[in-house]
Amino acid sequence: MAKHDALRAAPPAKKIVYPYDALDDLLYDWFCWESGYSAARGYSSVDKSFAMAGSSRQWQGTSEILEETVTKWQMEQVEACIDELDPDLRLAIRIEMSNRQGPAVWRNPRAGSLQPVMYAEAKAKIAPMLQKRGVVYE
Template identity: 40%
Template sequence: MDGIDRLLLDWHEWQLGYEPVRGYPPDAGFGEAFQSSRQWMDVDDLNEEVELRLRESVGRSVDPLVMALDLRLRIAVSTAVRNLYAGTTVWVNPRWPATQEADYARAKATLAPSLVSRGLLPKTDLQAMKVTL
């Protein structure tokens, strides 16, 4: 697993965490300044919150890049990331199973320059993947 795989996995986990809830909008006037106290949190709770915020930041940065890919590459990314998340090959590309690996490699090569320009991926990872800017 390389740096792009890790970023895409964080993006996928962030995507899984979104659940729309009925209720007041997040910008409602009475609750906009509300923030729960962290005084009772232990170190593990604080670490979990930091990881959650980091994953959210990565997800929000990677999401428009993935959505800008053409359909074939988006399906390849989705299939590959779901398999990475599962830890084994469970999911199969429904439209182009024969070219899944090549499409995923092409998607990673397409995403790499944008990920570097946004500061999410160091250039050294590109050299290891042999991707040029």
């Protein structure tokens, strides 16, 4: 019987399940918003004669325009709060959001197995900062 026990495969590793709340959704939205940002280049990407031209909003409803404006403001506030965090806590948020966006292959070299603890600490520190800036998430 011991021979069969030795051949039995080890049970699969348990996946860590984090407590999930509205702040996680807000941070994920910020991460996706930030991923769409392209850094400034050393040269202009627009023609000078059309530099001030913008697309018309005539086909958007008032609610769409308002939601777009509020979302942009909210993401800028989240970004400012994240920039105020310690580098280790910023990294913990970025690693967690990268893993939630796709395959969970990203690891935090500074935290190691304490990544869930670092992420929880980052959430605890950023929540009052967001509240102070008037960002509401529910």
